[in-house]
Amino acid sequence: AIEQRLDIWTQKYNQLRSELSNNDHVRAIFNLSYHDLPDDLKNCFLYCSLFPEDYHMSRESLVRLWVAEGFVVRKEKNTPEMVAEGNLMELIHRNMLEVVENDELGRVSTCKMHDIVRELAISVAKEERFASADDYATMILVQQDKDVRRLSLCGWKDDTAVKVKLPHLRTVLSLGPTSPCRGMLSSILSESNYLAVLELQDSEITEVPTSIGSMFNLRYIGLRRTKVRSLPDSIENLSNLHTLDIKQTQIEKLPRGVVKIKKLRHLLADRYADEKQAEFRYFIGVQAPKELSNLEELQTLETVESNPDLAEQLKKLMQLRSVWIDNISADDCANLFATLSTMPLLSSLLLSARDAKEALCFEALKPNSTYLHRLITRGQWAKGTLNCPIFLKHGINLKYLAISWCHVGEDPLGMMAPHMPNLTYLRLNNMHSAKTLVLSKDSFPNLKTLVLKHMHDVSELKIVDGALPCIDGLYIVSLSKLNKVPQGIEFLRSLKKLWLLSLHKDFRTQWDTEGMHPKMVHVPELRV
Ligand SMILES: *[C@@H]1O[C@H](CO)[C@@H](O)[C@H](O)[C@H]1NC(C)=O
Ligand SMILES: *[C@@H]1O[C@H](CO)[C@@H](O)[C@H](O)[C@H]1NC(C)=O
Ligand SMILES: *[C@@H]1O[C@H](CO)[C@@H](O)[C@H](O)[C@H]1NC(C)=O
Ligand SMILES: *[C@@H]1O[C@H](CO)[C@@H](O)[C@H](O)[C@H]1NC(C)=O
Ligand SMILES: *[C@@H]1O[C@H](CO)[C@@H](O)[C@H](O)[C@H]1NC(C)=O
Numbered sequence: 001a002i003e004q005r006l007d008i009w010t011q012k013y014n015q016l017r018s019e020l021s022n023n024d025h026v027r028a029i030f031n032l033s034y035h036d037l038p039d040d041l042k043n044c045f046l047y048c049s050l051f052p053e054d055y056h057m058s059r060e061s062l063v064r065l066w067v068a069e070g071f072v073v074r075k076e077k078n079t080p081e082m083v084a085e086g087n088l089m090e091l092i093h094r095n096m097l098e099v100v101e102n103d104e105l106g107r108v109s110t111c112k113m114h115d116i117v118r119e120l121a122i123s124v125a126k127e128e129r130f131a132s133a134d135d136y137a138t139m140i141l142v143q144q145d146k147d148v149r150r151l152s153l154c155g156w157k158d159d160t161a162v163k164v165k166l167p168h169l170r171t172v173l174s175l176g177p178t179s180p181c182r183g184m185l186s187s188i189l190s191e192s193n194y195l196a197v198l199e200l201q202d203s204e205i206t207e208v209p210t211s212i213g214s215m216f217n218l219r220y221i222g223l224r225r226t227k228v229r230s231l232p233d234s235i236e237n238l239s240n241l242h243t244l245d246i247k248q249t250q251i252e253k254l255p256r257g258v259v260k261i262k263k264l265r266h267l268l269a270d271r272y273a274d275e276k277q278a279e280f281r282y283f284i285g286v287q288a289p290k291e292l293s294n295l296e297e298l299q300t301l302e303t304v305e306s307n308p309d310l311a312e313q314l315k316k317l318m319q320l321r322s323v324w325i326d327n328i329s330a331d332d333c334a335n336l337f338a339t340l341s342t343m344p345l346l347s348s349l350l351l352s353a354r355d356a357k358e359a360l361c362f363e364a365l366k367p368n369s370t371y372l373h374r375l376i377t378r379g380q381w382a383k384g385t386l387n388c389p390i391f392l393k394h395g396i397n398l399k400y401l402a403i404s405w406c407h408v409g410e411d412p413l414g415m416m417a418p419h420m421p422n423l424t425y426l427r428l429n430n431m432h433s434a435k436t437l438v439l440s441k442d443s444f445p446n447l448k449t450l451v452l453k454h455m456h457d458v459s460e461l462k463i464v465d466g467a468l469p470c471i472d473g474l475y476i477v478s479l480s481k482l483n484k485v486p487q488g489i490e491f492l493r494s495l496k497k498l499w500l501l502s503l504h505k506d507f508r509t510q511w512d513t514e515g516m517h518p519k520m521v522h523v524p525e526l527r528v
Helices: 002-019 024-035 039-050 059-069 080-093 115-127 136-142 182-191 210-214 233-237 256-260 310-314 330-342 412-419 505-513 516-520
Strands: 098-102 108-112 130-132 150-152 171-173 197-199 220-222 243-247 266-272 300-305 322-328 348-353 374-378 400-407 425-432 436-439 449-455 460-463 473-477 497-501 525-527
Touching: 024 115, 039 059, 039 080, 039 115, 039 130, 039 150, 059 080, 059 108, 059 197, 059 220, 059 243, 080 108, 115 130, 130 136, 182 210, 210 233, 233 256, 310 330, 322 330, 412 425, 412 436
Parallel strands: 130 150, 150 171, 171 197, 197 220, 220 243, 243 266, 266 300, 300 322, 322 348, 348 374, 374 400, 400 425, 425 449, 436 460, 449 473, 473 497, 497 525
Antiparallel strands: 098 108
16 A cells, blocks of 8 residues: 555656646645644654655664654553654655655565655754754854754765854764764764764764763764774763664674663664674674663663573563574573563564574574564574474464574475465575475465575475465575476466576576576566
């Protein structure tokens, strides 16, 4: 339905654009739509104008930002995050934002603001003390209004040192490779005592000034994909911090005092592995802080390294929705999986062994939470089979499943299919298994994407008519023993993307001589 709405919207827009020689009429229409919004939605909407043109805003970060800004209030039993998500849907419904991508649950994963809408948003936002500056001259202009509340420095392109004196500033957004110099950030931290949101994702910042610890109102720190190597100890004083996003930075260890930030709800951290480790683990978590259990409000914990005490620490963190754990050892797994199994709200889980040989007792994973829909595992299954409660009992709830680096005796597709009717994404990677894989009639009725990669034993794949009725993309890559075209591949009538890459040398010969091409011409993206 969203796609349909978008179609209508695109049509409307094109029509309007061609009919009107200037934008005044369009502006008037959006002005009406804007004034029709409830106040909390107005704030959320205007906020999006701080992002650069055509920027793909992720639902998850928008939600965290709006909550940090105080735009949403808890309604009845709903958390502020749930209310914020509702606001996002409402803005999309009203055509004020457009969906770019959906996720495996059919939720919006990224969205953007149309340029004409954005133009209007910017003009209204000015009255609400939103500003943006990308060089010295505009910054000087901006500073003539001492009441500026929200400042976008996206696309900053000036080396001139500029002191920012904006005492009422609450929000600073600076996304992208060009970024204000260090001195500018320091001046913001010393002049703007009410700062609540500091989003510096992708910027060139390498160090966080110690003075950040005195920003009592700070609720959100975003440093994703910056080159920051450590955080100052002073962040322990940020007692109102909700979100700390240091994903894909070079930070290995959090300051010990991070566990004093009792209100912390989202801790997002990891870094890329170096080349030596990269084959098995392409990203690595941060060390779990001691006394992690103090963070009782925590909803998101991505990604920490396991240790023998982690299971005990997690026992108190029953608000957790997303838990990603790396470096799990065989000794720790029983306690850890038992604790995770008790979390009532768990919805996303990543479990990665310490190395490719470590066998984890996945049979101990029996989640109580029916919300758990996303599971990613990396490492050996101790029993050598996927025949475990997580699939047999819980499989019906799973929508996104990725399993890698394990050695099982069976045909994983045949084993899983009867238990996982709701799966929309399945990825098997680096796996030893039976030689023949069969997708039987009625298997995976909701699956949109199937990835089979580095499956070292598979020499045959059979597809029965009626399997994968709504498959969109099938990616078969590096199956070195697969020497013939999957039998029944022509039954996959909904296929839009088909990749058959790095297979056995006989595969190509058979593909060419048996004339599989004509049967597959309906596939828009075909790569052999
Ligand atoms: C937008 O609408 C409001 C209220 O309806 C009106 O006061 C304002 O002048 C309009 N602005 C523009 C740019 O049309
Ligand atoms: C936290 O704030 C207190 C009081 O201002 C200060 O004495 C202390 O040094 C700060 N902690 C850190 C680690 O900076
Ligand atoms: C990984 O796990 C091992 C064994 O439990 C532990 O000794 C080690 O400290 C962990 N590594 C990190 C970086 O946490
Ligand atoms: C699962 O939930 C039920 C009902 O809330 C509870 O009685 C049971 O103890 C829980 N099991 C675990 C392993 O936490
Ligand atoms: C999974 O699919 C079944 C039918 O195949 C349906 O009854 C059930 O509601 C679905 N569960 C979820 C969590 O979507």
